[in-house]
Amino acid sequence: SQQGEEDPQALSIQEGENATMNCSYKTSINNLQWYRQNSGRGLVHLILIRSNEREKHSGRLRVTLDTSKKSSSLLITASRAADTASYFCAPDFHSGGYQKVTFGIGTKLQVIP
């Protein structure tokens, strides 16, 4: 399978704590994206990190990418109850010039107020 695999599959933390989610994949990528999905709704794009980048920040989000280990992590700092959602990594694999964004199984994050 070309999709990413997230770890852990479920995470429960107290508001204010940091949440770290990991993603591993198997083949070379163009980039890796992280998305968030509230229950039963569409996905919201969080961050895109390119294969030649190692770290990227956006507000309370920090994403790292280690292409040698084929892994990425998403850190949410100072979590809030509103961060409760499922988070997916989406490696974009080389596919003949077309973007083929495929999703891992996701991490279900619960932030307890």
Add this chain to the structure above:
Amino acid sequence: DTEVTQTPKHLVMGMTNKKSLKCEQHMGHRAMYWYKQKAKKPPELMFVYSYEKLSINESVPSRFSPECPNSSLLNLHLHALQPEDSALYLCASSQETENTEAFFGQGTRLTVV
């Protein structure tokens, strides 16, 4: 306008019905996608359109027929579906065909009875 709009939001259809899902974006994006998401599973890529041409078909059964009438519209025609096809169908678009974030619609919740 940074939205991808999908209609209808909910659809119930019988196994002998013919229906269509619609997706629209006015961001000038050149790539559009259909995904299928079953409960508690990640979205699965079905089709990719690039510059209004079908570029990726992930071995989707012929009872699902995509159509891209113009650069802003993407349809998914449904015919002779099975109850196991019940799922959330998500449309997405991206600026280019590689290395760009995908914007998702809120999805159509399809129930086949």
